[in-house]
Amino acid sequence: MNHDFNELRLDGVTRRFAGAGGQAFAALSELTLTIKRGEFIALLGPSGCGKSTALNCIAGLMQLSGGSIWLDSTRIDTLPPEKRGFGMVFQNYALFPHMTVAKNIGFGLKMRGLPDAEVAPRVAHALTLVQLTGQENKLPGQLSGGQQQRVAIARAIVIEPPLVLMDEPLSNLDAKLRIETRAEIRRIHKELGRSTIYVTHDQDEALSLADRIVVMKDGIVQMIAAPHDVYGQPANLHVARFMGYRNVLELKVEAEDGDRVTVAGPDVRLTGVRKQPLANGRACVAMRPEEFVLGAAAGGANTIAGRVSNVEYCGRDSLVDVVTSSGTLLHVRATGSPRLDDTVHVHVPPERVLVYPSEASA
Amino acid sequence: MSGAAAAAGLAPPRAAFDRALLLVVPAAAFMLLLFVYPFLYGLMLSFNPKEGGALANYSHFFTTDNLWPTIWTTLRLAIPATLINVGLALPIAFKMRVKSPYQRWATTILVIPITLGTVLIAQGMLTYFGPKGWLSQFLQFFHLYEGSIRLTHNYWGVLISLVISGFPFAFLLILSYITGIDPVLARAASTLGASPRAQFRTIYLPLLAPGLAMCFCLAFVQAFSVFPSAVLLGSPAGPTRVISIAAYEAAFEQYDYSLASAIAMIMGFVQLIVVAAVLGLRNLMYRGPVSGGKG
Numbered sequence: 001m002n003h004d005f006n007e008l009r010l011d012g013v014t015r016r017f018a019g020a021g022g023q024a025f026a027a028l029s030e031l032t033l034t035i036k037r038g039e040f041i042a043l044l045g046p047s048g049c050g051k052s053t054a055l056n057c058i059a060g061l062m063q064l065s066g067g068s069i070w071l072d073s074t075r076i077d078t079l080p081p082e083k084r085g086f087g088m089v090f091q092n093y094a095l096f097p098h099m100t101v102a103k104n105i106g107f108g109l110k111m112r113g114l115p116d117a118e119v120a121p122r123v124a125h126a127l128t129l130v131q132l133t134g135q136e137n138k139l140p141g142q143l144s145g146g147q148q149q150r151v152a153i154a155r156a157i158v159i160e161p162p163l164v165l166m167d168e169p170l171s172n173l174d175a176k177l178r179i180e181t182r183a184e185i186r187r188i189h190k191e192l193g194r195s196t197i198y199v200t201h202d203q204d205e206a207l208s209l210a211d212r213i214v215v216m217k218d219g220i221v222q223m224i225a226a227p228h229d230v231y232g233q234p235a236n237l238h239v240a241r242f243m244g245y246r247n248v249l250e251l252k253v254e255a256e257d258g259d260r261v262t263v264a265g266p267d268v269r270l271t272g273v274r275k276q277p278l279a280n281g282r283a284c285v286a287m288r289p290e291e292f293v294l295g296a297a298a299g300g301a302n303t304i305a306g307r308v309s310n311v312e313y314c315g316r317d318s319l320v321d322v323v324t325s326s327g328t329l330l331h332v333r334a335t336g337s338p339r340l341d342d343t344v345h346v347h348v349p350p351e352r353v354l355v356y357p358s359e360a361s362a
Numbered sequence: 363m364s365g366a367a368a369a370a371g372l373a374p375p376r377a378a379f380d381r382a383l384l385l386v387v388p389a390a391a392f393m394l395l396l397f398v399y400p401f402l403y404g405l406m407l408s409f410n411p412k413e414g415g416a417l418a419n420y421s422h423f424f425t426t427d428n429l430w431p432t433i434w435t436t437l438r439l440a441i442p443a444t445l446i447n448v449g450l451a452l453p454i455a456f457k458m459r460v461k462s463p464y465q466r467w468a469t470t471i472l473v474i475p476i477t478l479g480t481v482l483i484a485q486g487m488l489t490y491f492g493p494k495g496w497l498s499q500f501l502q503f504f505h506l507y508e509g510s511i512r513l514t515h516n517y518w519g520v521l522i523s524l525v526i527s528g529f530p531f532a533f534l535l536i537l538s539y540i541t542g543i544d545p546v547l548a549r550a551a552s553t554l555g556a557s558p559r560a561q562f563r564t565i566y567l568p569l570l571a572p573g574l575a576m577c578f579c580l581a582f583v584q585a586f587s588v589f590p591s592a593v594l595l596g597s598p599a600g601p602t603r604v605i606s607i608a609a610y611e612a613a614f615e616q617y618d619y620s621l622a623s624a625i626a627m628i629m630g631f632v633q634l635i636v637v638a639a640v641l642g643l644r645n646l647m648y649r650g651p652v653s654g655g656k657g
Contacts (some may be wrong), residue, residue, distance in 0.1 A: 034487040061549050094550035098568045098648035107564070108554035141650055159554065 005071045005162050007290070008035040008058075008195065010066035015053050027053040028219045030067070035163075035195055040186075042210035043199045044230075046242065050219035051199045056167050058197065060084050065357075071162070082111075088155030088165040092172065093148045095140035101127075102136035108159035111263055126158040129188060146177045157192060159264050164189075167200045170205065182208060203243055207231060215239045236276060237356045246284035246331045250358050253281050261355045266326040268304055272353025282358035287330075287348055289319065294334040296347035303347045306330065308338045322346055408624035419624035429625070432605040433632055439517070439592075439604065440585040443524035447581050448574060450525075451532040456566065459540045469537070476530035483523050484594035488514055491522070498552035519595035520602045524585050532581045539573035540566070543652045569652045579637045586633050605629045 010033045012030045016211060019025040028050040033127060035041055043051035056062040060081035069077040070321050073273045076084055087108075105126050106119045116124075127133045130150035138147055149169060156164055165186070170178045186209055189196050200206050206213050209229040215230060215238075223235040234240035239250065251263035251270070256278070263283050272285050296303050306322035309329075318337050322330045332346050411418040423429045454472070456466055475483065490496050490559040491513035501507040513519055547569075548561045556564060596602025605625060613622035 059553055061552070081549070082555045082557055084553075085555065086553060088550065090546055090550055090552040092546065094544070094546045096551070096652055098564060107551070107556075111551075111555035111560060139650065155554070165553075239463060 009070040014066035016065040030234040032266050040196045040211045042206035042213045044206040045216035049216040086163045087161035088168045089156045091151045091168045093152040105155045126154040130154045158342050164196045240286040247287040267324045271350045272355045274355045284356045286354045289331040289333040291352040293347045296345045308342045404623040411620045419621050432608045436604040443585045444582040447528045447532040451536045455537040473530045480590040517601045524590040535577045571647045572649045
């Protein structure tokens with residue numbers, strides 16, 4: 001165990017469960033992914049998308065229904081979890097309630113048969129790494145949520161695993177602590193130089209932490225790319241929706257010129273960039289509320305006229321709902337604060353209008 | 363900080379008298395009339411012997427050759443029976459902790475004896491284990507064992523019946539303790555390199571220990587007060603002359619209620635010593651929550 005590795009290869013990893021009525025459904029289907037040494041991978045998706053299933057399959061806590069997992073040239077999906085030697089951080093921490101902080105952290109080393117004299121300094125080092133020195137003799141029940149979380153991280157990394165698996169480790173923390181611990185996780189990952197697989201439903205976490213993001217939905221991988229590409233160039237409408245493209249309009253295709261596509265509705269006419277091949281003359285355009293400019297001159301290209309129907313004040317800016325005369329609703333982020341029922345014009349640059357095939361035709 | 367808030371929320375408000383408390387009055391009256399009063403009456407009675415001073419009954423018990431050894435006779439039955447019950451129930455309940463299609467059937471079969479009375483069990487055992495019973499006939503028919511088998515009307519008959527009637531009780535109790543332990547703890551241990559055996563030793567056993575101690579106490583008290591099976595399946599004049607038989611004889615054969623009360627008090631005192639010892643050990647163990655963090 002504890003052998004270093006160059007790459008972890010998931011080859012068509014599939015997990016089926018018996019569903020209602022005896023029908024099997026695939027919680028995870030055909031996940032194929034190669035993770036290099038030192039990489040930070042985020043599995044991102046809504047709940048029920050199969051991301052935790054994938055993590056449990058890699059950890060060995062769940063049997064595969066199909067496919068295989070390879071650590072370099074060793075097949076590991078047939079090994080029990082205790083033989084894989086990966087560190088795992090659980091969503092509810094899963095600290096051993098009857099052991100002190102030091103005993104919790106030293107557990108994995110003890111299981112590897114290390115003598116006490118060697119365990120103690122490594123536990124002390126792990127405690128410094130997660131900044132919990134001085135807490136070693138407390139029981140987990142005496143710690144705050146954030147401290148318990150850091151004990152769980154220390155316990156997983158003290159065994160110096162080639163791969164650390166994290167299952168939504170920040171979901172139980174409050175907003176401030178979440179941002180602090182997020183930075184800490186990134187720092188520890190850098191310091192150890194090993195690989196991390198991080199499961200989350202929070203796009204901010206995935207964007208800020210990961211080298212590559214795997215976006216999933218209904219057990220199927222939608223996109224594997226660097227954060228910048230997942231954010232700016234979503235591969236399909238599911239990813240776009242998940243990455244905050246809140247404005248999705250289904251419109252008629254008027255013209256296609258290379259990647260440039262012009263679509264139109266009764267009172268909307270937009271030119272955008274095609275991301276996937278289109279069919280049957282209809283298309284969905286996806287736009288982020290942040291990309292709109294409120295208060296543009298009337299009549300310009302990619303400019304839509306409408307009435308302000310709602311204003312949500314958010315501090316730095318406001319979230320404004322704009323309704324066109326035919327009833328199309330647009331969510332727009334604006335720094336000014338327009339008044340209700342004002343008539344406004346919003347502009348969006350063509351390269352920030354993403355065009356996907358209409359969902360009905362997909 | 364959420365812990366502090368919860369603690370503050372749990373602090374009892376200094377409110378007026380809660381009338382819902384009146385709901386405990388019937389139960390309290392019941393306890394007073396049917397438990398506390400008879401107990402105190404028996405205690406007083408035991409100090410008013412037919413002849414002699416206040417402690418005459420007690421000195422009689424500890425100086426009479428067919429009375430004081432009943433304590434050991436009873437302990438010799440009750441402690442092995444309790445150890446067997448708890449020791450058998452623990453691995454079986456551990457195997458049954460995960461949901462599986464046959465779990466419900468297995469649990470049902472294991473629990474059925476709890477619904478049978480001791481007399482019914484004794485009746486069945488006499489037919490099955492007796493000298494002319496099925497077991498003996500079966501072994502002799504297949505020439506597996508030629509000698510005579512005596513599993514009734516002796517020590518073993520009573521021990522077996524205590525196991526049959528006591529096991530389901532211990533099993534159900536331990537099963538509920540085991541299923542209360544978050545299985546994610548064992549999974550966490552496995553990712554840290556703990557084999558199934560090590561998971562049991564380092565996670566389940568320490569978290570179960572207080573429950574096992576409690577289970578031991580309850581099973582012991584039940585076994586210590588053995589009476590029907592000691593009479594029906596044992597040899598009540600000899601090796602299974604348990605303390606409850608001595609009390610019965612004093613009360614209903616010699617009509618010495620005072621001596622019988624004294625024997626009952628001694629019986630209760632011995633139980634109390636064992637229970638106090640086991641629970642004292644329990645205080646040395648971890649007794650906090652058995653989940654691993656925020657749920």
